[in-house]
Amino acid sequence: MLFVDAKLTLLTIIPLPILAATIYVVNNLIDKRSDLIQKQVSALSTFIQEAFSGIRVIKAFGRQNDSARTFEKATHEYLKRSMKLTIVNSLFFPAILLLTGISTVVVVYVGGNDVINGTITYGTIVAFIFYLNRLTWPVASLGYVTSMILRAEASQRRINEFLKTKTDIISGKNIQKVLKGHIVFSNVHFTYPDSGIHALKNISFEIKEGSSLAILGSTGSGKSTIANLLCRLYDTTKGEIKIDGTDIKDFNIGNLRGQIGYVPQDVFLFSDTIKNNIAFGGIKLSEEEILRASKEADLYDNIKDFPDKFETILGERGITLSGGQKQRLSIARAIIREPKILILDDCLSAVDTKTENIILENLKRIMKDRTSVVISHRVSSVKLADYILVLEDGEVIERGTHEELMKLGKTYKELYQKQLTEEQKV
Ligand SMILES: Nc1ncnc2c1ncn2[C@@H]1O[C@H](COP(=O)(O)OP(=O)(O)OP(=O)(O)O)[C@@H](O)[C@H]1O
Ligand SMILES: [Mg+2]
Known part of the structure; x- marks a missing residue:
């Protein structure tokens, strides 16, 4: 041009x-x-x-x-x-x-x-x-x-x-081993990063291999936070947690979580069959194992009455089950994998005391030689444990066995008596 x-x-x-x-x-x-x-x-x-x-x-x-x-x-x-x-x-x-x-x-x-x-x-x-x-x-x-x-x-x-977002939860040494279940918390502090709430203050305790610890406390006292730390969903802000003498941060995360049976406070079920919801906790589980787990969680009698038994499809988030049935399904899912450490976070709150006792009796048998942590508001759930912590506002205010705490005659005893009379009224 x-x-x-x-x-x-x-x-x-x-x-x-x-x-x-x-x-x-x-x-x-x-x-x-x-x-x-x-x-x-x-x-x-x-x-x-x-x-x-x-x-x-x-x-x-x-x-x-x-x-x-x-x-x-x-x-x-x-x-x-x-x-x-x-x-x-x-x-x-x-x-x-x-x-x-x-x-x-x-x-x-x-x-x-x-x-x-x-x-x-x-x-x-x-x-x-x-x-x-x-x-x-x-x-x-x-x-x-x-x-x-x-x-x-x-x-x-x-x-x-x-x-490029990296998880903060990383493993130092990637140790993979079979857990025995000896848990030690030493001077653990924890502040939630997003809310800045100081949820745990200077918590120390020890759970021996195969024994059980119960955590009792009012709402918001930090019970679930302890469970979160044990599953390593968060890292402690200060202090350390050791399992079998190894810092929890050094374990391979998949390996650690694979040996912990966790029944969370908010039950989450999938819109799938009951069988698949129970077997979700483990790979390739046989029919007998599923049957056994459902019996141990005292769920079998309910399943038996459903028209499709184990093949019954649950609605979204398990909408077709009652609150107590959901909790028991969640327990079955956790125990079927025979975990070394079992954490039950307030998972008996929606069942009556009779069912609660059946499940706790079953658990005592299943959890023989395994470590368990039972979190609850109810004294009836915790009194069988080998050791009891009473939490308030992120701090341990009382600790000991049921007998020791009753003898101490403070918060635990008050709660026990209050809940006992309420139950008798019912
Ligand atoms: N994901 C979170 N992010 C920020 N703060 C949290 C989170 N979860 C809990 N908290 C706060 O930490 C504190 C302890 O909560 P936690 O869930 O451990 O209580 P809890 O003892 O289990 O109570 P509940 O008996 O009602 O289950 C509460 O003040 C709560 O507001
Ligand atoms: Mg909780």
């Missing part, structure tokens, strides 16, 4: 940088608006998922209409954001055509004048229009590609955030 006519070239390429810049801006706009739409879609799906899984609560509180209204609002927001994107999108190609059109108009107008003046021929104009058409697309692509690179960079940054 330069060789043919320098002046005309200059005039025709003036709109092209504007074109590239426009495309860049428009693309960024599209990008931002798509991002807003993505966020709204994610908010919508979270809302729907929560509304369906919490449908019983919503209905029980009569909040259906409110819930529907909130959903409607969120959908409207989605509509609004989508419309905004559509408007920008619909301007994209017209804008390109307009700017390339301007160049063509300039060529025809200025070139036309030159032809009239006799400085150039018609052929030059035709050649220019051809050249221009071939030039437009690369320039448009330049803007397009630049914005794509920027978008990719932003996404990659977000992906890297996840890829």
Whole structure:
């Protein structure tokens, strides 16, 4: 173009940088608006998922209409954001055509004048229009590609955030061994990193191989926190935990957790068969083992009455079972793997005292030669343990055997008597 006519070239390429810049801006706009739409879609799906899984609560509180209204609002927001994107999108190609059109108009107008003046021929104009058409697309692509690179960079940054996140729970020496179950807590302090709550203060205790420890305490006193530390879901803030003389931080994490049977406070079941929910705790378990575990957790009598027995499908999070049945299933899942250390976090709270006693009796047999930690609000659950800790506000306020604590005549005894009279009333 330069060789043919320098002046005309200059005039025709003036709109092209504007074109590239426009495309860049428009693309960024599209990008931002798509991002807003993505966020709204994610908010919508979270809302729907929560509304369906919490449908019983919503209905029980009569909040259906409110819930529907909130959903409607969120959908409207989605509509609004989508419309905004559509408007920008619909301007994209017209804008390109307009700017390339301007160049063509300039060529025809200025070139036309030159032809009239006799400085150039018609052929030059035709050649220019051809050249221009071939030039437009690369320039448009330049803007397009630049914005794509920027978008990719932003996404990659977000992906890297996840890829580069490292867990703080790492193993020092990766020791793998068969546990015996001797647990020692020495001066353990723990502060939850996200809330800054000082949940455990200077906790020390020892559980000998094969013996049982019970932890009693009011709500929020730090009982579950001790269980979390034992499973190494968190690391202590200060102090150390040793199992069989080895610092818990030196164990291979998979190996350690594989030998601990943990019955968490919030039972989590999967929408699968009862059998698979029990066998979840171990690989390749035989029918007999599943049967035995369900009997030991005093669940078999219930399963027997279900039409599909062990093949009964549980609803989402085990919605088709009662609270006590869920807890017992969770216990069966933990004991089937014959763990060296068993942690029961308040897992008998939803069963009556009779069932509680049956399970505790069974557990005493199963846990012979294994270490167990029983966490509870109820004295009836803890009194059989070899050693009892009473926690309050993250501190141990009383410790000893049932007899010793009764003799001491403080918090434990008061609780015992209070709960005993309540039970008698029932
Ligand atoms: N994941 C967490 N993040 C931050 N703080 C937590 C977390 N879990 C518990 N806490 C706080 O730590 C303290 C001890 O909680 P913990 O769950 O150990 O109590 P608990 O004795 O098990 O109570 P409960 O009998 O009600 O189960 C509480 O004040 C609680 O608010
Ligand atoms: Mg708890």
